[in-house]
Amino acid sequence: MEFITAEEKETLTQRVEALKAKRPEITARIAEARADGDLKENADYHAARDDQGMNEAEIRRLEERLANVSVASDDDIPDDMVFLGAVVKLRDLDDDDEDLYKLVGEASGSFDADEIEVTASSPMGEALMKARVGETVKVDLPRGTKRFEILELM
Structure with missing residues (x-):
C-alpha cells in the first residue's frame, strides 16, 4: 500500500x-x-x-x-519522526552542505520550491522514512553511498 x-x-x-x-x-x-x-x-x-x-x-x-x-494521518506520527509531508533539514556529512528536503508520495514536478522533493519510494525517501532528528541516514545512490545527518523537522 x-x-x-x-x-x-x-x-x-x-x-x-x-x-x-x-x-x-x-x-x-x-x-x-x-x-x-x-x-x-x-x-x-x-x-x-x-x-x-x-x-x-x-x-x-x-x-x-x-x-x-x-x-497518512499526522495524528499518528511522532513530532521528531520523518514521514510523508515532512520537510527535513539535512547535512551532507561529506561536504557539510545543508539542504531542505520534502518527503512526498508523488513528485509535483515543481522546481520552484525552497525544498527538494524526494519521493518515499526513492533511495533517499526510503532512508528518511521513519528516521528521527539527530540520526544519520545512509543513502545508496547510483554514484555511491552518501550519509546525511537529520538536523531538524520543519
Missing part, C-alpha cells in the same frame, strides 16, 4: 477530474475530423484518437492509484 498526504490525494483527484473534463473536447475533435472524410489518411482523426487513448489510460492509472493509496 502506498501512503500519500491529503494534499497529494486532492491533487490527484483534481487531475482525474480535469482529464475527465477533456473527454467532450476530444470527442468533438474526433467527430470533426471524421466529418472530413477518408479516415485512412486523416491525420487529425488519428491524432485525436491517440489523444483519447492517452487521456483514458491516464484516467485509469490515476483512478487505480487513488483506489490503492492510504492517506
